[in-house]
Amino acid sequence: xxxxxxxxxxxxxxxxxxxxYQFAKNGEWEKAWSFPGGRVPLHSELLAYLADxxxxxxxxxxxxxxxxxxxxxxxxxxxxxxxKCLLAVSAQQSFFDVFRHELGCPVAGQGPAFAEIGCVNxxxxxxxxxxxxxxxxxxxxxxxxxxxxxxxxxxNTRDAKAIEFAFEYPLAHWFGLPVSVATGPNxxxxxxxxxxxxxxxxxxxxxxxxx
Numbered sequence: 001x002x003x004x005x006x007x008x009x010x011x012x013x014x015x016x017x018x019x020x021y022q023f024a025k026n027g028e029w030e031k032a033w034s035f036p037g038g039r040v041p042l043h044s045e046l047l048a049y050l051a052d053x054x055x056x057x058x059x060x061x062x063x064x065x066x067x068x069x070x071x072x073x074x075x076x077x078x079x080x081x082x083x084k085c086l087l088a089v090s091a092q093q094s095f096f097d098v099f100r101h102e103l104g105c106p107v108a109g110q111g112p113a114f115a116e117i118g119c120v121n122x123x124x125x126x127x128x129x130x131x132x133x134x135x136x137x138x139x140x141x142x143x144x145x146x147x148x149x150x151x152x153x154x155x156n157t158r159d160a161k162a163i164e165f166a167f168e169y170p171l172a173h174w175f176g177l178p179v180s181v182a183t184g185p186n187x188x189x190x191x192x193x194x195x196x197x198x199x200x201x202x203x204x205x206x207x208x209x210x211x
Contacts, residue, residue: 008096008106010199011065011177017092018060023082025053029121032059040086046079053078058085060095064160064182067096069103069173104170112136112165117148117179117188119159126159127152136165141197148188157185163196 008014022034033049035041041049050056056078059068071081084102091098100106115136118128129147131140148154153161161180167173179192 011175013062013065014067014096014175015093016062018089018095019063021058021060021085021089023049023085024057024059025050026055027057027124029057029123030125032121037089037092040090043083046082046086050075050079050082056082058082059176060085060089064162064178066162066176067099067106067173068164068176069099069105069171071171105173106167106175107169110167110169113168115163115165117144117161117163117193118153119156119186120162120176122156122159126156129153131163136197139197141194144197145190145193154188157187160186161188163193 018037020034020036022029022032024032052075054075055070055072057068057070058081059066069081069085071078073081081103085099087102088095088099096106112133114133115131116123116128117131119126129144129151131144135143160178162176163179164174164176177192177196179188179196180186181189181192
């Protein structure tokens with residue numbers, strides 16, 4: 001199965017500085033607190049937003065692709081997590097080096113636990129299509145495509161679509177890749193979805209290992 005270190009090698013957009021980032025509490029991405037890549041909030045602003053929250057998610061966007069992580073813990077743990085996320089954002093092109101150093105992920109060699117296809121910033125409200133680890137390993141595109149037909153995600157044309165590859169250790173984190181085109185209606189692109197799921201095909205894995 002395709003591994004996280006190879007994903008970064010094969011997706012050059014993740015080697016650039018984040019173009020924007022956001023925080024969300026309780027999975028409410030429609031109410032996300034967002035910033036452009038060059039704007040880091042003051043610590044006082046961060047504390048005001050957190051408001052003693054015990055659950056927080058973070059996402060850094062690299063164009064239309066993104067990386068995210070989530071923590072559930074004490075108020076102190078959530079505050080520390082958010083501060084470390086901002087350190088990584090401040091590192092710009094070295095974002096992943098700092099994120100690994102501060103939070104221990106992404107972990108080289110770790111395969112995804114599952115994947116989901118959903119609407120960017122409307123993941124929970126619209127609903128998402130779940131893809132099991134076994135389906136990823138089998139490159140079961142046709143089965144995934146059938147599950148999308150006439151689903152709420154497929155019928156939605158308002159929001160951009162993405163596939164998230166989710167990892168569980170040492171904390172929940174994910175990589176998101178666009179599966180709708182940048183212009184026109186936000187319908188799911190079969191070619192972009194095939195390309196994303198193709199990262200897990202044995203032939204692609206072999207070519208990545210040779211690089």
